Amino acid sequence: MPVVHPVCVRFHRAVELIGARWSGAILRALFTGQHRFAGIKAAIPGISDTMLAQRLRELEAASVVDRQVVSTSPLVVEYRLTERGLELAPVMDALTTWAHRWIEPSGAEPTTAVT
Protein backbone atom coordinates (compact mmCIF):
# COMPACT_ATOMS: atom_id res chain seq x y z
CA MET A 1 0.00 0.00 0.00
CA PRO A 2 1.35 3.44 -0.85
CA VAL A 3 1.80 5.99 1.88
CA VAL A 4 -1.09 8.42 1.57
CA HIS A 5 -0.66 11.99 2.69
CA PRO A 6 -3.96 13.14 4.25
CA VAL A 7 -3.76 16.62 2.76
CA CYS A 8 -3.47 15.11 -0.69
CA VAL A 9 -6.58 12.99 -0.16
CA ARG A 10 -8.45 16.09 0.96
CA PHE A 11 -7.19 18.14 -1.98
CA HIS A 12 -8.19 15.43 -4.43
CA ARG A 13 -11.70 15.28 -3.01
CA ALA A 14 -12.07 19.04 -3.10
CA VAL A 15 -10.96 19.36 -6.71
CA GLU A 16 -13.22 16.47 -7.75
CA LEU A 17 -16.15 18.12 -5.97
CA ILE A 18 -15.93 21.49 -7.69
CA GLY A 19 -14.48 19.99 -10.86
CA ALA A 20 -17.36 17.60 -11.55
CA ARG A 21 -19.05 18.56 -14.80
CA TRP A 22 -21.29 21.62 -14.26
CA SER A 23 -20.59 21.83 -10.53
CA GLY A 24 -18.34 24.87 -10.90
CA ALA A 25 -20.98 26.64 -12.98
CA ILE A 26 -23.69 25.79 -10.43
CA LEU A 27 -21.58 27.12 -7.58
CA ARG A 28 -20.92 30.25 -9.59
CA ALA A 29 -24.68 30.74 -10.12
CA LEU A 30 -25.29 30.36 -6.39
CA PHE A 31 -22.49 32.80 -5.57
CA THR A 32 -23.97 35.34 -7.97
CA GLY A 33 -27.36 35.26 -6.29
CA GLN A 34 -29.39 32.52 -7.96
CA HIS A 35 -31.21 30.41 -5.40
CA ARG A 36 -34.10 28.74 -7.20
CA PHE A 37 -33.91 25.83 -9.61
CA ALA A 38 -35.20 27.84 -12.57
CA GLY A 39 -32.84 30.73 -11.88
CA ILE A 40 -29.81 28.49 -11.55
CA LYS A 41 -30.79 26.67 -14.72
CA ALA A 42 -31.23 29.94 -16.63
CA ALA A 43 -27.72 30.98 -15.56
CA ILE A 44 -26.24 27.84 -17.11
CA PRO A 45 -27.40 27.50 -20.73
CA GLY A 46 -27.10 23.92 -21.88
CA ILE A 47 -27.62 22.14 -18.57
CA SER A 48 -30.55 19.71 -18.38
CA ASP A 49 -33.06 19.52 -15.53
CA THR A 50 -31.84 16.01 -14.75
CA MET A 51 -28.19 16.99 -14.57
CA LEU A 52 -28.86 20.11 -12.52
CA ALA A 53 -30.98 18.13 -10.05
CA GLN A 54 -28.29 15.47 -9.77
CA ARG A 55 -25.48 17.95 -9.19
CA LEU A 56 -27.52 19.86 -6.61
CA ARG A 57 -28.11 16.60 -4.76
CA GLU A 58 -24.38 15.86 -4.82
CA LEU A 59 -23.51 19.34 -3.56
CA GLU A 60 -26.15 18.94 -0.86
CA ALA A 61 -24.69 15.53 0.10
CA ALA A 62 -21.29 17.20 0.37
CA SER A 63 -22.83 19.80 2.72
CA VAL A 64 -21.85 22.59 0.35
CA VAL A 65 -25.44 23.45 -0.57
CA ASP A 66 -28.53 23.47 1.65
CA ARG A 67 -31.98 22.81 0.19
CA GLN A 68 -34.69 24.76 1.97
CA VAL A 69 -38.43 24.52 1.50
CA VAL A 70 -39.46 28.16 1.72
CA SER A 71 -43.15 27.55 1.15
CA THR A 72 -45.23 24.39 0.93
CA SER A 73 -48.27 25.79 -0.88
CA PRO A 74 -47.25 26.56 -3.50
CA LEU A 75 -44.02 24.57 -3.11
CA VAL A 76 -41.04 26.92 -3.20
CA VAL A 77 -37.57 25.50 -2.77
CA GLU A 78 -34.36 27.48 -2.44
CA TYR A 79 -30.77 26.35 -2.63
CA ARG A 80 -28.30 28.22 -0.46
CA LEU A 81 -24.59 27.87 0.06
CA THR A 82 -23.76 26.54 3.52
CA GLU A 83 -20.87 27.96 5.55
CA ARG A 84 -18.72 25.27 3.94
CA GLY A 85 -19.91 26.38 0.52
CA LEU A 86 -19.49 30.09 1.21
CA GLU A 87 -15.88 29.47 2.20
CA LEU A 88 -15.21 28.36 -1.37
CA ALA A 89 -15.33 32.06 -2.27
CA PRO A 90 -11.52 32.46 -2.37
CA VAL A 91 -11.29 29.45 -4.69
CA MET A 92 -13.97 30.87 -6.98
CA ASP A 93 -12.31 34.29 -6.92
CA ALA A 94 -8.84 32.91 -7.67
CA LEU A 95 -10.18 30.77 -10.50
CA THR A 96 -12.15 33.68 -11.97
CA THR A 97 -9.07 35.91 -11.85
CA TRP A 98 -6.94 33.25 -13.54
CA ALA A 99 -9.60 32.51 -16.16
CA HIS A 100 -10.00 36.20 -16.95
CA ARG A 101 -6.26 36.53 -17.46
CA TRP A 102 -5.50 33.30 -19.28
CA ILE A 103 -8.56 31.90 -21.00
CA GLU A 104 -9.67 33.43 -24.27
CA PRO A 105 -13.41 34.14 -24.43
CA SER A 106 -13.46 33.25 -28.11
CA GLY A 107 -12.17 30.22 -29.94
CA ALA A 108 -12.96 26.56 -29.51
CA GLU A 109 -15.54 25.86 -26.84
CA PRO A 110 -14.88 23.41 -24.01
CA THR A 111 -18.31 21.85 -24.52
CA THR A 112 -21.08 22.11 -27.05
CA ALA A 113 -23.18 23.87 -24.45
CA VAL A 114 -21.67 27.26 -23.69
CA THR A 115 -22.28 28.78 -20.28
Place this chain on the structure above:
Amino acid sequence: MPVVHPVCVRFHRAVELIGARWSGAILRALFTGQHRFAGIKAAIPGISDTMLAQRLRELEAASVVDRQVVSTSPLVVEYRLTERGLELAPVMDALTTWAHRWIEPSGAEPTTAVT
Protein backbone atom coordinates in the same frame (compact mmCIF):
# COMPACT_ATOMS: atom_id res chain seq x y z
CA MET B 1 -29.48 31.73 -28.54
CA PRO B 2 -28.89 32.63 -24.92
CA VAL B 3 -26.79 35.63 -24.06
CA VAL B 4 -23.39 34.32 -23.03
CA HIS B 5 -21.30 36.28 -20.60
CA PRO B 6 -17.64 35.97 -21.63
CA VAL B 7 -16.36 35.70 -18.06
CA CYS B 8 -18.66 32.75 -17.48
CA VAL B 9 -17.34 30.93 -20.54
CA ARG B 10 -13.81 31.51 -19.27
CA PHE B 11 -14.65 30.36 -15.77
CA HIS B 12 -16.29 27.22 -17.10
CA ARG B 13 -13.25 26.35 -19.17
CA ALA B 14 -10.89 26.96 -16.27
CA VAL B 15 -12.84 24.79 -13.85
CA GLU B 16 -13.14 22.02 -16.45
CA LEU B 17 -9.40 22.17 -17.06
CA ILE B 18 -8.28 21.75 -13.47
CA GLY B 19 -11.34 19.68 -12.58
CA ALA B 20 -10.79 16.96 -15.17
CA ARG B 21 -10.19 13.66 -13.43
CA TRP B 22 -6.58 13.54 -12.08
CA SER B 23 -5.64 16.96 -13.48
CA GLY B 24 -5.75 18.64 -10.07
CA ALA B 25 -3.55 15.93 -8.59
CA ILE B 26 -1.08 16.23 -11.49
CA LEU B 27 -0.88 20.01 -11.07
CA ARG B 28 -0.36 19.51 -7.35
CA ALA B 29 2.52 17.10 -8.06
CA LEU B 30 4.12 19.63 -10.41
CA PHE B 31 3.69 22.43 -7.87
CA THR B 32 5.35 20.28 -5.20
CA GLY B 33 8.45 19.70 -7.29
CA GLN B 34 7.83 16.59 -9.37
CA HIS B 35 8.91 17.11 -12.96
CA ARG B 36 9.50 13.66 -14.44
CA PHE B 37 6.85 11.18 -15.50
CA ALA B 38 7.91 8.57 -12.91
CA GLY B 39 7.99 11.13 -10.11
CA ILE B 40 4.58 12.56 -10.97
CA LYS B 41 3.16 9.05 -11.22
CA ALA B 42 4.64 8.06 -7.84
CA ALA B 43 2.98 11.13 -6.28
CA ILE B 44 -0.44 9.99 -7.50
CA PRO B 45 -1.07 6.38 -6.41
CA GLY B 46 -3.70 4.78 -8.58
CA ILE B 47 -3.13 6.71 -11.81
CA SER B 48 -2.23 4.63 -14.86
CA ASP B 49 0.57 5.44 -17.31
CA THR B 50 -2.01 5.91 -20.05
CA MET B 51 -4.15 8.34 -18.06
CA LEU B 52 -1.15 10.33 -16.82
CA ALA B 53 0.22 10.62 -20.37
CA GLN B 54 -3.17 11.73 -21.67
CA ARG B 55 -3.68 14.34 -18.96
CA LEU B 56 -0.15 15.71 -19.44
CA ARG B 57 -0.86 16.07 -23.16
CA GLU B 58 -4.08 17.94 -22.37
CA LEU B 59 -2.35 20.26 -19.90
CA GLU B 60 0.38 20.82 -22.51
CA ALA B 61 -2.28 21.59 -25.15
CA ALA B 62 -3.78 24.12 -22.75
CA SER B 63 -0.32 25.74 -22.38
CA VAL B 64 -0.35 25.06 -18.65
CA VAL B 65 2.47 22.52 -18.81
CA ASP B 66 5.58 22.55 -20.97
CA ARG B 67 7.27 19.32 -22.02
CA GLN B 68 11.01 19.68 -22.30
CA VAL B 69 13.50 17.14 -23.61
CA VAL B 70 16.39 17.61 -21.18
CA SER B 71 18.60 14.94 -22.72
CA THR B 72 18.29 12.85 -25.86
CA SER B 73 20.70 10.05 -24.95
CA PRO B 74 19.42 8.73 -22.69
CA LEU B 75 16.06 10.36 -23.30
CA VAL B 76 15.12 12.51 -20.32
CA VAL B 77 11.88 14.47 -20.42
CA GLU B 78 10.71 17.00 -17.86
CA TYR B 79 7.32 18.58 -17.39
CA ARG B 80 7.32 22.13 -16.08
CA LEU B 81 4.54 24.56 -15.30
CA THR B 82 4.42 27.44 -17.75
CA GLU B 83 3.78 31.02 -16.59
CA ARG B 84 0.09 30.30 -17.17
CA GLY B 85 0.37 27.17 -15.03
CA LEU B 86 2.37 28.84 -12.28
CA GLU B 87 -0.31 31.50 -11.96
CA LEU B 88 -2.71 28.79 -10.85
CA ALA B 89 -0.85 28.88 -7.51
CA PRO B 90 -3.52 31.05 -5.78
CA VAL B 91 -6.21 28.62 -6.96
CA MET B 92 -4.26 25.62 -5.66
CA ASP B 93 -3.55 27.40 -2.37
CA ALA B 94 -7.18 28.43 -1.85
CA LEU B 95 -8.39 24.93 -2.65
CA THR B 96 -5.82 23.35 -0.32
CA THR B 97 -6.83 25.70 2.49
CA TRP B 98 -10.52 24.93 1.97
CA ALA B 99 -9.90 21.18 1.73
CA HIS B 100 -7.81 21.21 4.88
CA ARG B 101 -10.59 22.97 6.76
CA TRP B 102 -13.63 21.20 5.34
CA ILE B 103 -12.75 17.78 3.96
CA GLU B 104 -12.25 14.93 6.38
CA PRO B 105 -9.13 12.89 5.68
CA SER B 106 -10.91 9.70 6.73
CA GLY B 107 -14.25 8.27 5.67
CA ALA B 108 -15.51 7.28 2.25
CA GLU B 109 -13.02 7.79 -0.53
CA PRO B 110 -13.88 9.77 -3.64
CA THR B 111 -12.34 7.10 -5.84
CA THR B 112 -11.04 3.58 -5.42
CA ALA B 113 -7.55 4.91 -5.98
CA VAL B 114 -6.53 7.11 -3.08
CA THR B 115 -4.00 9.84 -3.73
